[in-house]
Amino acid sequence: MEKSPETRRYKNSFLNWIEYRLPIISYMEKEYGDYPMPKNCNYFWSFGALASILLVVLIVSGIFLAMHYTPHTDMAFDSVERIMRDVNYGWLLRYMHSNGAAFFFIIVYIHILRGMYYGSYKYPRELNWILGVFIYLLMMATSFLGYVLPWGQMSYWGATVITNLFSAIPVIGEGLKTWILGDYTLGNATLNRFFALHYVLPFVIFGVVGLHIAAVHVHGSNNPTGIDIKSKDDSVKFFPYMLVKDTLATCVLGVVIAVVIFFGPNLMAEVDNYIPADPLVTPSHIVANWYLAPFYAILRAIPDKLGGVTLMFGAILILFVLPWLDTSKTKSCNYRPVYKWFMMLFFVNFFILGYVGMKPAEGIYLLIARLGLIYYFGFLLVLTPLIGKIETPKSLPASISDFFMNKGNNIKESKSETELH
Amino acid sequence: MRILLIAIIFLLPNYNLLAENSNSSKPKHKWSFSGFTGTFDRASVQRGLKVYREVCSGCHSMKLLYYRDLIDIGFSKEQVKAIAADYTIIDGPNDEGEMFERPARPSDRFVSPFANEQEARVSNNGAYPPDLSVITKARKNGVDYLYNLLLGYKEPPEGFEIGEGMYYNKWIEGNQIAMAPPLDEGYVDYDDGTENTLPQLAEDVVTFLAWSAEPELEIRKKIGIKVILFFIIFGIIIYLIKQRLWRDVN
Ligand code: HEM
Numbered sequence: 001m002e003k004s005p006e007t008r009r010y011k012n013s014f015l016n017w018i019e020y021r022l023p024i025i026s027y028m029e030k031e032y033g034d035y036p037m038p039k040n041c042n043y044f045w046s047f048g049a050l051a052s053i054l055l056v057v058l059i060v061s062g063i064f065l066a067m068h069y070t071p072h073t074d075m076a077f078d079s080v081e082r083i084m085r086d087v088n089y090g091w092l093l094r095y096m097h098s099n100g101a102a103f104f105f106i107i108v109y110i111h112i113l114r115g116m117y118y119g120s121y122k123y124p125r126e127l128n129w130i131l132g133v134f135i136y137l138l139m140m141a142t143s144f145l146g147y148v149l150p151w152g153q154m155s156y157w158g159a160t161v162i163t164n165l166f167s168a169i170p171v172i173g174e175g176l177k178t179w180i181l182g183d184y185t186l187g188n189a190t191l192n193r194f195f196a197l198h199y200v201l202p203f204v205i206f207g208v209v210g211l212h213i214a215a216v217h218v219h220g221s222n223n224p225t226g227i228d229i230k231s232k233d234d235s236v237k238f239f240p241y242m243l244v245k246d247t248l249a250t251c252v253l254g255v256v257i258a259v260v261i262f263f264g265p266n267l268m269a270e271v272d273n274y275i276p277a278d279p280l281v282t283p284s285h286i287v288a289n290w291y292l293a294p295f296y297a298i299l300r301a302i303p304d305k306l307g308g309v310t311l312m313f314g315a316i317l318i319l320f321v322l323p324w325l326d327t328s329k330t331k332s333c334n335y336r337p338v339y340k341w342f343m344m345l346f347f348v349n350f351f352i353l354g355y356v357g358m359k360p361a362e363g364i365y366l367l368i369a370r371l372g373l374i375y376y377f378g379f380l381l382v383l384t385p386l387i388g389k390i391e392t393p394k395s396l397p398a399s400i401s402d403f404f405m406n407k408g409n410n411i412k413e414s415k416s417e418t419e420l421h
Numbered sequence: 422m423r424i425l426l427i428a429i430i431f432l433l434p435n436y437n438l439l440a441e442n443s444n445s446s447k448p449k450h451k452w453s454f455s456g457f458t459g460t461f462d463r464a465s466v467q468r469g470l471k472v473y474r475e476v477c478s479g480c481h482s483m484k485l486l487y488y489r490d491l492i493d494i495g496f497s498k499e500q501v502k503a504i505a506a507d508y509t510i511i512d513g514p515n516d517e518g519e520m521f522e523r524p525a526r527p528s529d530r531f532v533s534p535f536a537n538e539q540e541a542r543v544s545n546n547g548a549y550p551p552d553l554s555v556i557t558k559a560r561k562n563g564v565d566y567l568y569n570l571l572l573g574y575k576e577p578p579e580g581f582e583i584g585e586g587m588y589y590n591k592w593i594e595g596n597q598i599a600m601a602p603p604l605d606e607g608y609v610d611y612d613d614g615t616e617n618t619l620p621q622l623a624e625d626v627v628t629f630l631a632w633s634a635e636p637e638l639e640i641r642k643k644i645g646i647k648v649i650l651f652f653i654i655f656g657i658i659i660y661l662i663k664q665r666l667w668r669d670v671n
Contacts, residue, residue: 085485271561271563274558
């Protein structure tokens with residue numbers, strides 16, 4: 001049973017020593033060295049890596065911020081300003097963290113849309129998708145909690161609005177709300193626990209991301225054609241081929257983020273959050289974090305509080321079952337002439353929902369929000385199952401390498417349908 | 422898909438701006454510290470401090486500032502000591518358990534005009550003059566807004582119901598503000614011979630407040646340019662490597 005220590009795999013004896021006791025070296029080699037990527041993956045496949053990098057940036061900057069932050073209602077606002085003024089490069093930490101969070105959402109949104117457009121959620125990657133939606137939920141919770149910490153006006157009133165939602169739940173609502181707040185009103189007890197949770201959740205996200213990536217690597221990445229790797233010709237090794245693309249993408253992201261962090265660090269911030277929280281003064285309109293705005297729009301589109309809350313959570317939870325709502329076998333929208341356009345409209349619609357989510361819920365904005373809401377659910381619950389049944393997909397290329405060779409030319413129409421499935 | 426991505430990348434950071442009420446009608450002023458390389462005009466910040474000390478500090482605190490911060494805007498240690506010594510703060514308790522008064526030191530925070538919010542309200546008809554430390558960050562388009570506000574006092578238009586003790590101002594939400602026009606031509610005498618017209622006073626005090634809200638602005642931009650250059654140069658190198666590597670694949 002015992003393997004002889006002579007089974008050497010690596011020249012370096014230290015690596016060998018480790019490998020023999022914990023085969024982590026070969027694991028890394030398999031997952032990030034030789035891991036086969038479809039050759040035709042475009043830069044949308046770099047967004048997962050970008051999100052991972054941002055997650056690390058957020059965790060590191062967050063830990064340093066926490067060293068100087070004081071979670072007390074009387075001191076939180078000033079301690080944040082103290083970080084900005086008196087801690088060496090504290091402004092950089094804070095702006096990296098706040099803008100990093102915003103970009104994290106932008107990146108993850110693109111990552112999710114990529115998954116939807118190219119059908120990455122379908123067999124055999126359903127679990128991978130579910131873990132992704134789970135990450136997204138955790139991200140929303142984390143960013144909400146983090147937004148409360150500076151204890152500015154928007155922190156206070158945003159948290160008031162969101163925690164009030166829980167009281168809409170019948171029977172247990174009020175009790176649940178008090179349990180979450182740790183008090184009858186939003187106060188010091190709340191701020192303390194929100195800080196504790198905001199500190200721990202990112203590590204939970206980190207863990208789930210680990211599972212999420214391990215899950216992709218089992219069956220390999222999807223690609224713009226949506227067909228599987230069939231031969232060695234179809235793929236390239238992660239190292240160095242994909243790594244170099246991911247690094248290039250990181251540089252581009254670096255430029256964009258640096259422009260914002262260093263030249264417009266408050267562009268994405270709410271001005272009211274530079275006013276200390278005041279329970280007696282309600283801001284003229286309470287807006288959601290812009291990256292959560294689409295769901296805020298759905299919440300306010302319904303006149304009934306419980307209904308709004310249900311639909312808002314429903315809008316996210318429904319994503320869990322997307323793999324089973326979609327009845328089409330064809331993955332990539334590039335080969336789905338009808339669904340493709342409805343998918344595009346879904347993206348645009350999501351964007352519009354976000355826009356009205358930041359406007360007062362009245363008049364034309366309310367109307368748009370309602371139409372957007374109908375399309376959101378209509379697309380997922382009706383169009384997706386239906387179009388999969390009636391649409392005739394375009395013929396797929398014979399293999400990835402075949403597609404890759406003909407990139408730019410139109411895909412050969414001669415391939416018969418049956419040959420492909 | 423590619424076009425969509427580009428659209429998203431460019432639109433998202435502006436999302437907030439899009440959602441704001443269109444501010445385009447508000448006049449914009451030219452500031453020494455705007456743009457990619459702008460820096461604070463030291464003389465203007467120093468004049469602004471004088472305006473703050475002689476006018477605004479009668480009602481508004483700036484609690485986040487220390488006197489020692491003034492070294493950043495070109496004052497010497499001695500000058501800062503002298504400025505701080507103009508103010509009295511209550512310290513203590515001392516060895517006898519008593520609170521006592523002493524002149525402020527550079528390591529003290531700016532002394533507030535009122536002991537607490539209640540006292541401030543009583544002296545201002547019930548209105549609360551907000552702390553000005555980060556005021557330019559606490560209003561949309563803060564610097565331009567403040568500048569316009571200070572110059573924006575007018576006679577109310579025909580039929581405008583103005584509240585008791587309120588003043589008409591074009592730029593404040595609801596068009597009435599509880600602050601009497603704080604500045605006018607000649608309110609503050611400058612030592613450096615700059616003309617003390619109203620627009621000049623307003624520009625200087627706003628420049629001072631902008632510095633106070635973002636004292637890191639200059640170093641931030643300086644580092645920013647280096648970081649951007651780093652990513653561009655590193656990116657070009659990576660791009661060349663990538664082209665080389667993928668040539669074989671293609
Ligand atoms: C913390 C946030 C996230 C990180 C760090 C992350 C990271 C990654 C990485 C590194 C990959 C492999 C590379 C790639 O294909 O891009 C990946 C793949 C994937 N992710 Fe995520 N992800 C995150 C959130 C999400 C979310 C919220 C979803 C969906 C709701 C999602 C859905 C997917 C899918 C479907 C794949 C497989 C894509 C394919 O093979 O085509 N991810 N993720």
